[in-house]
Amino acid sequence: MSERRPRKDALRNRAAVFTAADALFADCQSPDSVTMADIAVAAGVGKATLFRAFGDRTGLIRALYAARLEPVRTAVEQGPPPLGPDAEPLVRVPALLDAVLCLKLDNRHLALALEQTGSDSPYGAEYYAWCHTLLRTLLERIPGLPESDFTAHALLAATRADLVEHLAGEQGLPRDEMRARLAGFTARILGAEGTQGHQDTQESS
Template sequence: MPERKPRKDAARNREAVLAAADALFARGTSPEDITMADIAAEAGVGKGTLFRAYGDRSGLLRALYEARLEPVTDAVESGPAPLGPGTPAQERVPALLDAVLCFKLDNRRLALALEGSGSGSPYQAEHYERWHGLLRSVLEQIPGLTDGDFTAHALLAAVRADLVEYLAGQEGLPRERMRAQLADFAARVMAGAASGS
């Protein structure tokens, strides 16, 4: 039996839903206030369409997050320096963290909504596991670094969505200063971890 292709209207609905959710999160001030009903109304589809396609609000957030993250993921998996796999680990770690930070700065409300959904723990989210695994594998290439697992967790804590929102929103820390501070922090953590101190 031939594989069924998604109907054209289903693909069109998906694009409309993701665009609507994207617009609502960009405009909104509180990610928790954006409901499935809001997104369905903005997209011009029924709520049932959303629930059939995404299961629940968390599923929709994950789909939107993944769609937004796709260019970064592609660059990490097969792109050129500094993100791509051919880059030395000492350069790749800060570049990966910078990419995550910039992504979260550009998608602050969406990142907050996703990290705050579901179990309430960003550490159990699929996207976190992916970033942690990648970062750990790169850290383990640094000579002398003995605990890539914990070091990856510690470095990713610096780009949690709630911290990024606090620093950018509440503290008004400029983007370039945040990026420079993160790069400095990553360099110090890697140096300390590699020296065993």
């Protein structure tokens, strides 16, 4: 029962908003310099349409980010190693973190917007829960690695959007440099030496 198909124009408008917002976030100084009104204008719709389609600002940003995250998600859930489920934890963990980092590097403003969206901490978002759970599960399968829950949080904290922005954006740290640093850090946590080698798990943009 219920669950009527939404009207055609509703879908069209939703898509228009989506595209416009994506573009606006892509080239802007600060994520909160792009307002809901801006997006509405750019999409050629009324402001109420935004809110009807996405609930609120947070919802819109989450939706945008979810779209960007989706390829990573499928790559992780059903792709080939090192990201896919067939990879050993010791290689999959770095691959996952690298993928997350790359995603944020490629969508800096969006990630920034997502993580600093006012009072809602990132830790309530669905995407974080997914990431954290997966990472934790992987860490649990690595012998001699206690407190996988906290470790997962701490590792993910090293990819926080504003840190990425600070290093890659303001401080000009090159992309691959940053990936290498994170990989090194991860390797240290994973307990061994020489676990570092990996590359190109993600798009480049």
